[in-house]
Amino acid sequence: MDEVEALPPGYPTEWEADVVLRDGSVGHVRAILPSDQEALQRFHSRQSDESIYLRFFAPLRELSSRDLHRFTNVDYRDRVALVVTHRGEVIGIGRYDRIDAHSAEVAFNISDDFQGRGIGSVLLEHLADIARDMGLTSFEAEVLPQNQKMLRVFADAGYVVARRVEDGIVQVHFDIEPTEKSESVRLAREHRAESVSISALVAPKVIAVVGAGRTPGSVGREVLRHLRDGGFTGQLYAVNPAVQDVLGIPSHPTVSAIPAQVDVAVLAMRPEYALDVVEDCAAAGVHGLVILSAGFAESGKDGQKLEKRMLRLARDSGMRIVGPTSFGLINTADDVRMNASLAPRMVPAGHLGLFAQSGPLGVAVLDSATRRSLGISTFASAGNRLDVSGNDLMQYWLDDERTRAVGLYLESMGNPRKFSRIARRLAMSKPVIVIKAGASKYGVPPGHRVRQAQVDPVAFTAMLAQAGVVHVDDIHQMFDVAQVLIHQPEPAGRRVAIVGNSVQLSALTAQVAESHGLIITHGPTSVDAEAPLDRFAKKLRKAFSDKDADSVIICFTPPLRRSEAEAIAMIHELADGSDKTVVATMIGARGVAARPLGEHRLSEVSDGDQIPEPTRDLPLYMTPEDAVRALAAATRYAEWRRKDKGEPLSRSGIDRAGAHSVIDAELAEHPGGEHLSHEDAQRPLATYGIDLWSRVIVRTADEAVAAADRLGYPVVVKSLSPIVRGQSTLQGVRVDLGNATAVREAYDSLVDRLAAYDLAEFAVQRMAHSGVSTVVTGTEDPLFGPVVTFAVAGPSRDLLRDIGYAIPPLNDVDVQELIDSIKAAPLLQGYKGAPPVHRAALADVIARVSMMCDDLPEIASIILNPVVAHPGGVDVLGAEIELAPPAKRKDIRRRALT
Known part of the structure; x- marks a missing residue:
């Protein structure tokens, strides 16, 4: 859409979104405009006779002026039409026309040239979400029986679809309220598309380095050298109009002049050339750009404008961008060997996926991993995070068999809701370790597009815990935890055995273990520091055979260097016969001690081939504190993996359309927002089944x-x-x-x-009944979206800030854990002889507040105070609601790149 074009009244800019399509390319979704008539006619003229007939039930080779006007002039409420564009051309159209108060007829038309990319599914998701906001509850469609593609779009969306045939036409009807299946389908499609998109970035066949010259030490030349010397398995090209070759690699004046389809272009050029280079890459059909250059948003407003124009150009052309100010991409896979980064040497191959934002942190992360002999599968630095983010990389790592754990160093977070959703899914199969101090107005690097959080930074920590993420404070702790999670089996429980060759060191380890919530069931036992290894092995053997211990912590202070190597070999041998988790402290040592002679165990797979299992190499730590902290973090993660993940909240008694009607009426009368007092809050609360006294x-x-x-x-x-x-x-x-x-x-x-x-x-x-007074709130935060809190009313909340936080959407387990997250929770369980409160009733109120805030972004805040919980139920005695024009959330219930 032309930025200077005058928009019609009521044009919904909030519906605009960039989406990743099934093949990993990018399309732009927006509402149709009256000025789209020519584009619509061009779209129609490119369609085959069959496609035209399937859409219009007639051989309509050209659209009349009347049809064009009717199709492109809508009211954005009862008549809604969306288009998907690529390089400014319409490639898909979806629309609905309201039939009555609750239903609408829906229709789609997808370009023949873009069939099979999931455009119809994207349009259905977006139209259904918009329709729900307009109070609609169902869609109907008329489809010719031979139009199997469109029938599959409806059938595969996860809704319960009813069909009947009348006069040779299939009549389709389905409710559009999200179901567990429809949500699962939506998220699975988003995951597959974004995973494919990143896979094409980290495993390219052809790379062009723009700005590679003959000046020694220049960024472009060095990155080209790193790619060549790292053993990149694909084709390499330089782009420089002034030279014929660089480092023996052929050079061309532009990317579009390269006689091969370039997958990734690495850009190392001055910002003033950026738009021309991006335009050239778009014309050449490049999939992704890695921009190493600085001088963009971090340099000020002009740089921010430049980034915005670059992003629009890239997404309109279906490209992804890593950077600007990126440190680069690395893939250590044998069939790729890509070091498209500023790191002078290829890092060791391994099973840890790493993401960092800034260049300096990228250097620190890679150096630390190398020193510890902790191999990397893939590494990405997002820089200013103009496009590709940690969320995208997590989508890729979900499918990457080489990656067994993920580490992310986050300086800022642009979309916490989506992060939480993806991280939770990833953490169910692979540990996710995050370094991030919190979410506040301090410390956001220049150039990062981040909304200002207003909630307490504790909400960020709560979000990570809710998603099963391992939250650490620094790089060293991240690698400490990664060592044990990658190279050892997950701890089966909190019970530990402690064995050492120093009484003092073993006792200190026991103290630290107890402080981290571990349970010592064996030891601490020790031998003398000068005792021979066979005596030490005897103690260890007993620990490994103890059925009451889940993990073994070894404290060893070798008197001679030779003894350390022998001790490691002995520990490896004993650990092979045990399923326990093992960590070891050896003063001065840190990293992963590989087993002797690079031994690997083999496991059978379904096709009869044998593949190496993850080696049970020994994680070493400099101090007992480091070892215990890493083991405790791994234990908590294992507990999270084993626990019940919960079921979706019941929506019984919820009238979302009724709530919209009440809120819309209030905002129509008070467009800038409105405070609803206790009396005024009763109606919207009642639509969500909350009985306010x-x-x-x-x-x-x-x-x-x-x-x-x-x-x-x-x-x-x-x-x-x-x-x-x-x-x-x-x-x-x-x-x-x-x-x-x-x-x-x-x-x-x-x-x-x-x-x-x-x-x-x-x-x-x-x-009210006698019970415990609690407070339940919901807040629409600019960064996090809806945030729900729970607390016991009084000084514990107001003075001690004993407040639990959770980020919707919640499930039943999330609600129970929110209740238990506060220190005052024992008051609800029957404190000092008092009867326990009706926990299910309290959980139901919290659940309904969470769904209300999640469904209705117009609710800026809701405060239920007090909510008196008692043995017979709950009494909601006070309420206030603040309404405001809805903010555009970063993570909406339809696919969108943000």
Whole structure:
């Protein structure tokens, strides 16, 4: 779409999205425009007679002016049309026309030249999500029986599709509310497309280095050297109009002049040439760009504008971008051997996938991995993260058999919701280790497109735990944990055996182990430091044979260098006969001690071939603290892997369309946003099955008595002032008032007590059950999207900040873990003889708040306070809701690159 084009009234810019198609290329989705008539006619003219007939049920070779006007002029509500474009041309169209209050007819038309790329599925996802926001609940379609491709689009989407044949036409009907299957299909398609897209980047057949010259030490020349010397198995080209060859590699004036289909172009040129080079790469059909050059968004507003234009040009042409200011890409696979990076030497091959953002961190990460003999499968540096991010790499690592663990050094995070979703899926099969101190306004590098988080940084840590991610503080801890997770079996439990040749070192190790939540069931035992290895082996053998130990921690201080090598060989031999996790402390040593002579065990696979298993090499640590911390992290991850992952929340009693109707009416009257008081909040809460107790605001004793008579005794009278509610010493409530006299006396006493504060507004409410007062909130954060919190009301929340955080969408296990995440949780379980609260009822309220916030981005905040949990259920006594024009979330329920 032309940026200077005038947009029609109501044009929904928030519907625009870049999507990765099935083949890994990129398409742009947007709403149709009146000015699309010529593009639509060109699209139609390129279609085959068969495609035209399948769409229009007639041989309509040319669209009339009337048809073009009708197709391109829509109201973006009852009549909606989306197009997918590639290099400015329409390649797919999807539309719906409302039939009645709840259903619409849907139709699609996909370019013959782009069939098989999943465009129809993308359009269906986007249209269904838009339609749900408009209050629609179902789609209908008329399809010719021979149009099997379109029938498969509906059938494969995961919805329950009903068909019937009338007059030779298949009538299709299905509800568009997301189901577990439809969500699974959507996420699987997103994963496959993004994995294919990155696979083409990290395993190219042809690479061109733009800016490679003959000047020694120049970036382009050095990267070309690194590719050549690293043994890249594909074809290499230089791009430089001034020379015929560089380092013996042929050079061409432009990428488009290269006599081969270039998969990846590595760009090392000045920023002022960037747009011309990207345009040339687009014309040449390049799949991906790795931009090493600096001087873009990190340099200021002009650089930000340049990046924006580059990204639009690349995505319109179906290309992906790594960088700018990237350190590069590395793939150590034998059939690739790609070192398209600033690292002067190829790193050792292995099973750890690594992602870092900045160049300096890339250097540190690769150097540390090399020193530890911890091999790398693939490495990527995103730089300014203009396009490709850690989320994309995780999608690739999900499928990469060579990668057995993933490490990410995150300086910033652009899309936490998508990160959480992908990381959770990846962590179910491979450990994900993340270095990130938190999410705050401090420390975001220049050039990173990051929204400002408003929630407490604790929310970030909670999100990682929710996703099963191993969160560490620095590079050393990341590799410490990776060593044990890659080279040892997962710990079966928290029980550990400790064996050493130093009493002091073994005792210290035991203290550290207990502090990390490990349970010592064997030892600590030790031999003398000068004892022969066979005595040490005897102690170890007992530890390995102890059925009450899941892991073995070895503390060894060799008196001679020769003894260290012998000890490692002995430990390898004993460990081979055990399924226990083994870590070892050898003062001054850090890394992975390979087994003698590079031994490998073989395992049978289905086709009869034999492949090497991951070697049980010995993880070594400089100190007991390092070893124990790594083992404890691996143990917690293994526990997360084994636990119940939960079921989707029940949507029983939820009326999403009704909630939209209420909220839309409020925002129509107050376009800038609106505060809903307790009374106004009852209607939207009721649409999600949350029963908010009524209250009556009173200003005199007579009004208080009248309200109590109407509500029914016993009642409470309480101040509505936030000052009073925030000061426990002011005691702004009177409870268990059983008659009119008690109400009148309570009201008068509160007025007298609070007169000095000029706080004369009170409420009368039925007396709630005795229980634990809690607070449930939901907030729409600019970075995280919806965030749900839970706490016990009072000082533990307000002063000690004992608050649990969770990022929707949640499942039933997530809700239970949110409740248990606070230190005050024992109060809910029957503290000091009190009866336990109705936990299921409390969980149901939290679940409904989470779904409400997830479904309705117009809810800027929701506060339920107090929610009194008691043995018989929960009483929701207070509520406030803030409405605002909906922010565009980074991770919406339809595929989109962000």
